[in-house]
Amino acid sequence: QKEVEQDPGPLSVPEGAIVSLNCTYSNSAFQYFMWYRQYSRKGPELLMYTYSSGNKEDGRFTAQVDKSSKYISLFIRDSQPSDSATYLCASMGPGANNLFFGTGTRLTVIP
Amino acid sequence: EAGVAQSPRYKIIEKRQSVAFWCNPISGHATLYWYQQILGQGPKLLIQFQNNGVVDDSQLPKDRFSAERLKGVDSTLKIQPAKLEDSAVYLCASRRAGTANTGELFFGEGSRLTVL
Numbered sequence: 001q002k003e004v005e006q007d008p009g010p011l012s013v014p015e016g017a018i019v020s021l022n023c024t025y026s027n028s029a030f031q032y033f034m035w036y037r038q039y040s041r042k043g044p045e046l047l048m049y050t051y052s053s054g055n056k057e058d059g060r061f062t063a064q065v066d067k068s069s070k071y072i073s074l075f076i077r078d079s080q081p082s083d084s085a086t087y088l089c090a091s092m093g094p095g096a097n098n099l100f101f102g103t104g105t106r107l108t109v110i111p
Numbered sequence: 112e113a114g115v116a117q118s119p120r121y122k123i124i125e126k127r128q129s130v131a132f133w134c135n136p137i138s139g140h141a142t143l144y145w146y147q148q149i150l151g152q153g154p155k156l157l158i159q160f161q162n163n164g165v166v167d168d169s170q171l172p173k174d175r176f177s178a179e180r181l182k183g184v185d186s187t188l189k190i191q192p193a194k195l196e197d198s199a200v201y202l203c204a205s206r207r208a209g210t211a212n213t214g215e216l217f218f219g220e221g222s223r224l225t226v227l
Contacts, residue, residue: 004153006153008151032212032213032214033214034213034214034215041220041221041223042220042221043115043202043204043218043219043220043221044154044202044216044218045217045218046213046214046215046216049213049214049215051212088153088154090153090214092214094212097142097159097166097167097211098156098159098167099154099156099214099216101153101154101155102153103151103152103153104151104152104153
């Protein structure tokens with residue numbers, strides 16, 4: 001079983017739609033959760049990170065973690081064509097240095 | 112602030128040949144990582160350095176991969192001999208001190224390796 005599982009998509013939505021991206025993880029010791037965005041032929045860049053359970057909002061983006069179900073979500077409101085990218089979820093445990101990444105979900109927002 | 116620099120961006124070699132990738136992290140970042148990203152997958156850690164010491168190389172295939180970080184700045188990753196399954200993007204990342212719990216890594220654009 002992989003540490004972090006993610007639906008690879010691809011996902012295609014019209015501009016302005018609400019996007020929901022999801023991951024599950026297997027290690028109950030994980031406490032730190034991140035979402036990275038990766039544009040084509042670029043390195044990933046950190047979009048958001050959260051600690052433990054709960055929600056975190058940053059502009060049009062909301063990250064949600066439910067530790068009871070080991071579920072990680074990213075919501076994008078009013079999606080824009082510039083949001084078209086691959087979104088990678090990642091997790092790590094306390095005191096750990098290694099991020100475990102999901103496979104990434106490729107998102108396309110159609111104008 | 113300059114980002115993480117990597118070279119070469121693209122490399123095509125035949126199996127059993129050798130290849131080396133170079134990384135220059137963001138100035139002052141003591142922690143440096145090499146990740147392997149196979150097409151359609153997420154990055155997988157190969158090795159982590161703290162200054163010029165190895166923190167974690169448990170996932171590095173040591174029979175063919177080697178890495179070093181001399182003087183705690185630049186790093187090189189070498190593959191010898193290469194196999195077809197080594198075709199991937201090799202990402203270098205660095206991290207600022209005190210940010211371990213944010214998971215914030217700064218990635219370079221990667222070196223894309225094709226093994227024929």
